[in-house]
Each structure stands twice: as C-alpha cells, then as structure tokens.
Amino acid sequence: MSRRRTLNIPSAVSSDQEDEDVFGGDYEPGQYALSTHGATGAGGSVVAELTGADLSTPLSVAQLPTPYDVAETVTAPLTEHERGHLAVCEQALHGFRKSVVVAGKALEVISRGRLYRETHGTFVEYLDDVWEIRKSQAYRMIEAWPVAAAGSPIGDINEGQARELRPVLQTYGQEAAVALYREVKELRGDRRVTAADLAEARAVLPPPTQLARPDQVRDVLTVAAAEGRAPRLAPPAPQVPAQASGEHQADEAGRGDVGQEKEMDEGAEAIAVLEAALAQQRQIYDQVGGGVLAAALLYDSGRGEHLRHQLRQYANRTAYRMRGASEGQEASNA
Template sequence: MEPAAARPGGVVASLTGADVSTPVTVAQLPTPYDVAETVTGPLDDRERGHLDVCEQALHGFRKSVVVAGKALEVISRGRLYRETHATFVEYLDDVWEIRKSQAYRMIEAWPVAVAVSPIGDINEGQARELGPVLKDYGQEAAVALYREVKELRGDRRVTAADLAEARAVLPPPTQLARPEQVRDVLTVAAAEGRAPRLAPPEPKVPAQAADEHQAHEAGRGNVSQDEVHEGAEAIATMEAALAQQRQIYDRVGGGVLKAALLYDPRRGEYLRHELRQYAHRTAHRMRGQQADDEAGT
C-alpha cells in the first residue's frame, strides 16, 4: 500500500503547517501522544494529518536522526499505523523496512539530539552514547558533556567513541552536584590518562622546519637519525605534558579545594594528596634528568 506521505497533503498543511514538498523539521512534527489499544476505528482528520507529516519526515530519515526518531515515536504511541497494519513492528517492516531495534534506537536518540542541537548536529551513534547521560544525570549534564568533549577535541571531529570515553569517567549521579563539574571531571581524566581521546593533540612541527632541524642535527656527526626522531618525539611529549599541567593549574584554582572538601572530605583530601604527589614526582623527574645531563657533560 502506498504510504500516506505519498498521497496529496492538503490536510497536512491545514493541521500542521508543514509543506510536504520540503524537508520536515522537528517543530512541524506533533508532540508524541498515547492512544489506547482499545481504539480500533479509522484515523480522524487530525490523526491522518499527523501520519502524513510523520511519514513525509521518514522519507528523509537517514539524513536526520532527530526528525525520524520523533516521527517514529508519534506513529508508534499514537498507533497511527492501525488502518493498514496490526502492529507497529509490521508497519516498520512493511512500509519502511526498518528493524524494531533500529526504530527504537532512533526514538531514544531524538530528545538527546534536540538537547544538544544548539551546539551542533549529532548522529545516531553519538546520541546513543549521550542517552544514558540524559537519563541518569539530566539534560543539562548531557549538554555539558557534549559541549566539553567538543571543546577538548578542538579541531578534531567528535565521535561516538569520544563520548563513550567521556561518559565512562563520570562519577555517580549523586556525586555530580552541578553540570558545570563535567568540565573539571573530563579535564582531570584526560590529564591522568583515563580519557586519552580527550587529551590535547601532540603539537605538529611544520614539515620544512622539521626537515631542516633534522638535517642540522644529523649533520653534526655524533647524532644518529634515530636519535633525531626520538628527540623530536620527546619534545612533542613534553609540550603535550606542559599543556596538561597548565590545564590542571587553571582548574584547581579559586575555591575548588574548599568546595571539594566540603562536599566529600575523604575524596577531596585523597585527590589533593594525589595531585601534590604527582606534582612532586614530575618536578623530581625533571630535576633528575637535568642532573644526569649535567653529570654527563
């Protein structure tokens, strides 16, 4: 049977304001609503209009997880398929050739995509990783997570794997007092190596400058080409470490320590101890290498 979206859409324009000749937006879709299983009669004009606009949206569902997910939820909860199909699953299979699991993933994803849309569009995989954050921590935390991951990634593309890694280092919901804490949690996790995908990228040396420097070093006669490459990698490693140290210094300023000790004294004291320990270890390691260098001269 021909989908309703392919039929004339005069009722769509009158009920929803949607122009079926153009892509349907989320705002043009009706709010999802429930219809009891006992309702078996034909669709009324309002429902038929909803079915038309939802199916029009689904024609381009591969381009928009937001629109398709919301359209599917409207059809499912409103049982707008009941004139032609006994169940939602049969409707999905017959009309759209969509598996039930895929449809429900899109239904779960669209509220997340809408929440983060002011920051940027996301795909189904990214929305799937943000879904549990929205459910367990709330919308503000989910938006904060996506925003901070996007900022920490810089010019690098944000992937579902990045969001999964960020979600994995979040503390339990009861320990995340404010969404603003998400940034601190992710920054510290990146610095500690628990979220390496969020760490600053290694700085790139311009190709010409690198070639000239390598040629100069190799021309000394007492430095091998392998040592030149190792030295370049070491410089990049130290620059990345310095960038992380600066981030840590900026993040633990102000009243961070006082607030942490008030919120969770034991955890706050442990984190202070660890931060001091690693600061001392880093300083000792740098002094030790300097002493070794001086002893060798």
C-alpha cells in the first residue's frame, strides 16, 4: 500500500542562487520539529527512550540512531526498537527542510537497517513510493551528511556545499575539510557561503604532501585571497563616498603648503620603514642558509615543514604587497 508523502529535496544542481535560498523563514539549522503523524503505535512508544525527547520536541542529528547494517537474508518483522528507529527517521524526513545532515543520516539508517522491509522489497521501491526521490539523490545525501556534520555542528551545510567538501575530506582528512569550511565562512564575513566559494577554496589547496598540518589551510586561503587567486574569498571593496569636484578643488586649494609638507614627512617615514624591512630581509636570508632547514627537518620534520611554510607564506605576502604598490603607482602615472 502506498504511503506517498511530500518531501522537498533540494536540487543536486549547484548554483549561487540555490545556496542563497537554502534557509528561510523561522527555520533553526540542525533542528526538525517532530509531529505525531506516522510515529505512533509500536514505534512511537520507544521514541522517547531512543532520542531522549518526546515527539513534540525538536530533533537534532545527534538524536538519530547510528546507522547499522542488517543482512539481506533477514526477513523477520521489525523489532520494537527497529520500529522506533523507523518512526524517528521518517519523522526527521517528514520535517526535512533542505538540510543534508538530518535527511542523509535518516536515509542511511533506513537503508542499512533495511527498516523498509515490512512494506517494500527494496530501498529504491521505498524511496519512490514513500518519498518520491531518486536513488541517485538519496545516495548523494547519504554520502554527504557525515561531511556536513563534521564541517558544521549546527548542520547549516547543504548538499551542494557538502559535495565540494567531500574531496577535501577524502584527500586531506576531516580536520582539513572542517578548517577549509570554517575559514571560507570567516573570509566571507557577512556574505553567505556558497558551493562555488568552497570549490574555489578547494582549487587553491596545495598537494597533500605540501600541507603538513590541517591548520595551514587557513594561511593558504588567506594568501590566495590576497593574491587574487581566490577572488570570491577576498573582502569586498570598501565603498568610498563620491566627492563633488568643486568641494575637492576647494579642499586641495585650502591645504596648500601644509598638505605638501605632510606628504613629504609621510614619504620620508615610509622610506625609512622600507629600508629597515630590507635590512631585516637580508638578515633573514643569511640566517636560513647553510643547512639550517635540513637540520630543522631532521630534528622535527613536522615543525620544520610548518616553519618553512610560514616563511614562504610571509615572503609571498610581502611580494604581493610590493607588487600591488608598484601596480598602483603605474596606474596613477598612466
């Protein structure tokens, strides 16, 4: 007998607009209101025991049962606990609001535990008859939810974002994937993080052999944004209020010699700063020669790699600032 329900699964197509519309209204990420519909009977009597909450309270991803495997040869009816697991998972899906975390975990519990076996022959038949979603999309959500849960405890990562984080998890490990998501979120500031932002961040990561520690992801992304290799992560250009030409001319005339003297003082001070920086740079260059790096790597390879990475990062940042100043001067002279 059909138990078809409505479940608005987000599209698998990744786009900025889709990400912008992922959350709305009064939705609290990571929480799903349980209704009493479909969760009563034998399963409903153990829901409080399984989740630590009754059916009227919000359900978090941590309250869903841990996925477990049931062999295909098992044909026995569901046990009381299995009925409770099915009730909890279906209520999580029934209250699903475009979060891959809760829906993906619920689907995995139902699939691996074969909790559909009393009413449907296969998981695919269950998906089609009860939830009207495709097998491919269900399995994408199952694969994505652990990444989303690791990246954000409150579950505010959608399917498209989790899809971009999954290769990072597989190649660099969970800590690096979490660090990448959180750093992108910090760099974006008040702007919403999209799947495209995460894809750009993932593209600038060095090979795994060059990333000695997961926390180096922060420096990599910061430098990439500063150098223009990750423009989506760069801070927005400050809005400078336009000044009327008449006011500007009057202001310039009023400054006169005082303004020129100030500019000369600032310029002389800037030259002194650059000369001091150059002297320090030469000193650093002399200090890191003569086998210092090789000895450091031999003594503590992890710490040595980290320090080498930091030195290169700050050298790149200095080069970027010098290049930016030079380009700005050329543009002003043009």
